[in-house]
Amino acid sequence: xxxxxxxxxxxxxxxxxxxxxxxxxxxxxxxxxxxxxxxxxxxxxxxxxxxxxxxxxxxxxxxxxxxxxxxxxxxxxxxxxxxxxxxxxxxxxxxxxxxxxxxxxxxxxxxxxxxxxxxxxxxxxxxxxxxxxxxxxxxxxxxxxxxxxxxxxxxxxxxxxxxxxxxxxxxxxxxxxxxxxxxxxxxxxxxxxxxxxxxxxxxxxxxxxxxxxxxxxxxxxxxxxxxxxxxxxxxxxxxxxxxxxxxxxxxxxxxxxxxxxxxxxxxxxxxxxxxxxxxxxxxxxxxxxxxxxxxxxxxxxxxxxxxxxxxxxxxxxxxxxxxxxxxxxxxxxxxxxxxxxxx
Amino acid sequence: xxxxxxxxxxxxxxxxxxxxxxxxxxxxxxxxxxxxxxxxxxxxxxxxxxxxxxxxxxxxxxxxxxxxxxxxxxxxxxxxxxxxxxxxxxxxxxxxxxxxxxxxxxxxxxxxxxxxxxxxxxxxxxxxxxxxxxxxxxxxxxxxxxxxxxxxxxxxxxxxxxxxxxxxxxxxxxxxxxxxxxxxxxxxxxxxxxxxxxxxxxxxxxxxxxxxxxxxxxxxxxxxxxxxxxxxxxxxxxxxxxxxxxxxxxxxxxxxxxxxxxxxxxxxxxxxxxxxxxxxxxxxxxxxxxxxxxxxxxxxxxxxxxxxxxxxxxxxxxxxxxxxxxxxxxxxxxxxxxxxx
Numbered sequence: 052x053x054x055x056x057x058x059x060x061x062x063x064x065x066x067x068x069x070x071x072x073x074x075x076x077x078x079x080x081x082x083x084x085x086x087x088x089x090x091x092x093x094x095x096x097x098x099x100x101x102x103x104x105x106x107x108x109x110x111x112x113x114x115x116x117x118x119x120x121x122x123x124x125x126x127x128x129x130x131x132x133x134x135x136x137x138x139x140x141x142x143x144x145x146x147x148x149x150x151x152x153x154x155x156x157x158x159x160x161x162x163x164x165x166x167x168x169x170x171x172x173x174x175x176x177x178x179x180x181x182x183x184x185x186x187x188x189x190x191x192x193x194x195x196x197x198x199x200x201x202x203x204x205x206x207x208x209x210x211x212x213x214x215x216x217x218x219x220x221x222x223x224x225x226x227x228x229x230x231x232x233x234x235x236x237x238x239x240x241x242x243x244x245x246x247x248x249x250x251x252x253x254x255x256x257x258x259x260x261x262x263x264x265x266x267x268x269x270x271x272x273x274x275x276x277x278x279x280x281x282x283x284x285x286x287x288x289x290x291x292x293x294x295x296x297x298x299x300x301x302x303x304x305x306x307x308x309x310x311x312x313x314x315x316x317x318x319x320x321x322x323x324x325x326x327x328x329x330x331x332x333x334x335x336x337x338x339x340x341x342x343x344x345x346x347x348x349x350x351x352x353x354x355x356x357x358x359x360x361x362x363x364x365x366x367x368x369x370x371x372x373x374x375x376x377x378x379x380x381x382x383x384x385x386x387x388x389x390x391x392x393x394x
Numbered sequence: 395x396x397x398x399x400x401x402x403x404x405x406x407x408x409x410x411x412x413x414x415x416x417x418x419x420x421x422x423x424x425x426x427x428x429x430x431x432x433x434x435x436x437x438x439x440x441x442x443x444x445x446x447x448x449x450x451x452x453x454x455x456x457x458x459x460x461x462x463x464x465x466x467x468x469x470x471x472x473x474x475x476x477x478x479x480x481x482x483x484x485x486x487x488x489x490x491x492x493x494x495x496x497x498x499x500x501x502x503x504x505x506x507x508x509x510x511x512x513x514x515x516x517x518x519x520x521x522x523x524x525x526x527x528x529x530x531x532x533x534x535x536x537x538x539x540x541x542x543x544x545x546x547x548x549x550x551x552x553x554x555x556x557x558x559x560x561x562x563x564x565x566x567x568x569x570x571x572x573x574x575x576x577x578x579x580x581x582x583x584x585x586x587x588x589x590x591x592x593x594x595x596x597x598x599x600x601x602x603x604x605x606x607x608x609x610x611x612x613x614x615x616x617x618x619x620x621x622x623x624x625x626x627x628x629x630x631x632x633x634x635x636x637x638x639x640x641x642x643x644x645x646x647x648x649x650x651x652x653x654x655x656x657x658x659x660x661x662x663x664x665x666x667x668x669x670x671x672x673x674x675x676x677x678x679x680x681x682x683x684x685x686x687x688x689x690x691x692x693x694x695x696x697x698x699x700x701x702x703x704x705x706x707x708x709x710x711x712x713x714x715x716x717x718x719x720x721x722x723x724x725x726x727x728x729x730x731x732x733x734x735x
Contacts, residue, residue, distance in 0.1 A: 090527075132590060175416050190413050196405075205401050225401045227408030237565040245520055245563055262520075380409065383402060388410040392417070 058389075059153045061186070062201075062377025063144055063164040064194060065137070065178075067121045068215030068240060068340055072144040073374040075382060080147040081370050082106070086136035087115030104143040109263075121167060121216060137181040145185055154187075161389050162186040163377035165197035168219040168228075168235050188393040192380065194373050195221030196228050198338050201376025202366070207330035209319060211312060211351070212373075213341035215240035218312055222319045222331060231322065234315045238308055240341040244269060247297075247304035255295050258286040268297065274345035275306045305344050313354040320358065332361030338369045508724035510553045512578030514678065515540035516585035516688075519563025524588035526694040532586040535703050537561065539691060540584050542713035550717060552724075570681025580647055581686035582720065583678050586703065587693040595696045597659060598669035599652035599689040601644035602679035643685035643727075645671065650726060651689055651719030658715035663702060666692075689716070 060075040071081045082105035089095035094114035103111055120136035141164070145151070150160050162185075166178060175191060182189055192200075195210040199221065204210065206225040211218065218236040221228050248265045251258065264286065272282040282298045316335070323331050332355055337348050348365040355361035366372050515536040517523035523532025540556055547554040555576045557569045564572075573581045587596070648671040656668040679686045691712050692699050702708045 132588070135590075179416060190409060191416070192409050196409070200402070200405065203398070205398070205405060225404075227405050227412065237567050242565070248520075380406065384406050384410065388406065391410060392413055 058159045058161050059150065060378060060381035061145065061148055061150065061160065061162045062197065062374040062379070062381055063141065063162060064197065064371075064373030064377065065121060065140070065164055065166045066194075066214050066340070066373070067119065067167065067217065069370065070140055070144055071371050071374040072148045073371055073378040074148040074150075075378065076149055076153075078148040079371060079374070080144060082140070082144060082147070083109055084119055084121060084140060085109045085112075085117060086120060086139045087112060087117040090114055090116055102139050104139055134177055134181045137178065138185070141182055141185055150186070159187040161188045161190075161381050161384075163190045163192060163197065163381040163384075165192050165194040165373045165377045167214060167217045168193040168195060168221065168233050188389045190380065190384070190388075190392055192377070193219070193221070193228060193233065195219045195233065196223075197373050197376035197380065198336070198366075199223045199376070201372055201379050202336060204334065204336055207323075207327050208334040208336060209316060209331050211316065211335065211337050211339075211342070213239055213308070213312070213337070213339040213344075213347075215340060218308075218315075218339070218341075220312070220315050220319055222323060224323070224327075232319070234319060236311050236315055238311045239339075240269070243273070243304045243308060243341070243344075246307055247300055250300035250304060251295070251297055254297075254300060255286075257288045258293065258295060259288065260286050269301070269304070272297075272301055273305045273341075273343070274301065275309060275350045276302075276346035278302070278345075305347070306350075308341070308344070308347070309350050309354065313351060316351065316354075317358055329359065329361075332359060335361055335363045336366060337363055338366040338372050340369060342366065342369050507728050508552075508579045508720070510555060510577065510579045511547055511720060512555050512557065512573040512576055512581045512682075512684075513540045513543055513547075514557040514569050514573070514581065514583035516583055516678075518558050518561055521563060524586060524694050526700040528700065530694060530700060530704060532694060533561065535586050535692075535709070536584045539709050539712050539716070542710055543582075543584070543716050546713055546717040547720065550721060552720070566678045567681060569678050573682045573684065573686070578682075578684050580720070580723070581679075581682045581684055582647075582651070582716065583686070583688040584716070585688055585690050587690040588695045589693055590695070592695050592697075594667070595663070595665050595693060595699050596667040596669040597652070597655050597689070597691055599648040599655070599671050599687055600679070601648040601671070601673055601685075601687050602641065640683070640685055641673075644679075644687055645673070646726075647685050647723050648687040648689075650723040651687060651716065654719035654722055655689065655691065655712075655715045658711065658718060662708065662711055665698070691716070 062073045064071045066084055068084055069081055070084045071079070073079050085105060085108040087103045087108040088101070089098055095101070097114060098111050103115060108115060108117060116132070118133055118136040120133040120140060145160075145162075154160055162182075164178070164182065166174075178191055179189065194214075195212050198212055199205055199208060199210050202208075205223050208223045210221045210223065212221075216237070216239055218239045220234045220236070222232045224232065226232075244262065244266050247269055248260065248262060251260055251265065264284075268282070268284050272284075278298060281296050282301050283294050284297055285292050285294050287293065320328055320331055335351065335355070337351065342348070342365055348363045352361065352363040355363070515533070517531075517533035517536060519533075521533065523536070525531050537558065537560070541559065544554040544556055544559075555578060557572050558564055569583070587598070589596070652668070652671050656666065659666050679688060692703050694700055694703065
C-alpha cells in the first residue's frame, strides 16, 4: 500500500462516450467525452472560451470543431486534433477533481487512466504523450483490467465492458491481461445507434431525426427480449411534432449486440483451462454504459446455457466502476512503482 | 486473503512494467533481471522451439496442424523449400527469436501473383472522416478515388474488389473480414489526411506494425515468463514468422505505392511533400491476412489541396498514381506476371 498520505490518487475512465474520474479526496465527476474548439472568431466570441468540453461542447456543437477523441475506442488515425482533444478532456476531468489546486499546493498527483483495450493496444504511446505534464506519475491500463481490479474480480472472471465505441471482453486469470485474454469488438453503443437510425429512417422516412435524438431515445428505452409497453418517440414531420412507435426498431438494434458478444465470450471461455471454465462462466460481469440495456444481462446468461450454463452480473454503477477501479490501483501501487513511472 | 494480496501485487507489478516499457522502450530493470535469468535457464528449450519453427514449418503445413497458414500457402501458391540449412539458434531465447523473425525472407520463395486487389475506400456512411472547412468530406473523396482505381485496375488486367462501392457505414472489422473473405492478394485502404498546420501538403503511406518491433520483444519476454513451452507457444512462434512475412511485404508494397504516388503527383502538384512510409498500428490493417497498406493521398487541411481534391481530373490522376504503385509492386514481386490473363 502506498503510505504517502500527501499524494492525491486519481482513477480516470477515459471512455468513447463518457469519461469519469474518482479521486482519493472523495471527488467524483462524469463528463461527456466531447471536446470542441470554436470554428472561427465569431464562434469564439459567442462561446467565450478557447476550448469546450463535455455537455457544454455538445450544446454548442454547431459553432465548434467537435471531436470525440476516442472514436471506436482509438485515437483517430493520424488526427493530431484527437490527441489534443484527449489532453483537453483529461485536463478538464483533473480540474474538476481538484487536481490543479492539489498540485499548486505541492501535492503530488498519481493517476491511473483506464482506456478501451483497443486504444491500450494501438495508441498507448500517443495517450501517454497526450497526458504529459498533467500529473506527476501516470499509469495507463486497459479499462477491463481497471474494472476487474476495482471489483476484485481478478481470478476466474470474465469482464464484458460494453461502451459506446467498443465492447471489450477480458478474462481474468490472476495475471495481467495479455492479448490472448482480451477481445475488442466494434459492435457497441454507437453501432446500435447506427442501426437504430437506419431502421427508423427506413420505416419513417418522413420523420426528421438527428443522431443525438436517436442516441437519447436509446439511452432511455433500450432493451432486448420482451417489453410490456411500447416505445413512442416524437420527431418533427415538416415542422410538426409527430409521434412514432419505435419498439421493434429498438428491439432489433439492441438485439444485434447479443450474437457477437456471446460468440466472443464463448471463444474467450473456451481458451480457459477446462477445469476453470465453469468458474469463469459463473462469474461473468457486465459493465459499461451499454450494459444498462434492459434484458441484456439475461440474454447473455441465457446464451451461456448452450455451453453449460453460467451467471451474468450487471454492475450497478457502470459510470464509475472503471474510475473507481483505477483509483484502487493508484492507491494500492507502492511508492516505488510510482517513482518508476514519474516524469 | 494472502493469496488475493499476492495476486493484486503481481498484477500491479505487471501493469507498472508494461507502462515502463512504453515509456522507455524496454522492460523495467526488475523485469530485465528476471528475463536474463530466465533466458539463461530456458535458452536450450527455446533454441529447440525456434529450430522447430523453421524446420517444422513444412511438417506442420503438411500435416494440417496449421490450418490458417495452410490456406495462405494455397492462396499464394507458396513453394515451400526443403527445410532450410540455417544454423540453429543455441541460447538466448528473446534475442534468438528477434533475429529469426526480423531477418528478411528471400522474396523469391514467394513467387505469388498479385491479381486480386481489395480496395478500401476509407470511412463512409455515418463516418465522414475528416472534412474541409467548406464541407468536403473524406468519405466522398476516398470512395470516388477507389471507384476510379477499381476501373483502372480492371482495365489493367487485375481483379479489383471494393469494400464499399457506395456511401455506407462499415466498421474496421467489417473491412478486414471482407478482405479476408474475398481472399484478396493485397489490401489498399485509401484515406485523406488532416494536419493541424494548414500549410502542410503531403502524402504518406502506412503499413501495420510497431516501429521497433516492440511486439516481438514483448512476445519473447512474455514467452520467457511462463514455465515450460507448450505446443500453443510453438504455434505462436510460427505465427509470428508468417506475420513477419506479411509485414515485410506490406512494407514493400507501401514503399512502392508511396514512391509512385509522390513521383506522379509531383508532376501536377509540385508542392506536395513526401512524408514517406511509416509503420503504425492502424485498426483497419490489424485484421487483414494479406499485405495491407493505408495511403493518405492528400489532405483537407490545406486550401490548395482541397481545391485539387475537388477536381475530377486530379482524382483520376490520384487513381492512376495508385494503379502505377500497385502495378510496380506486382511486377517487382513477380516479373513474369502476365496481366490481363
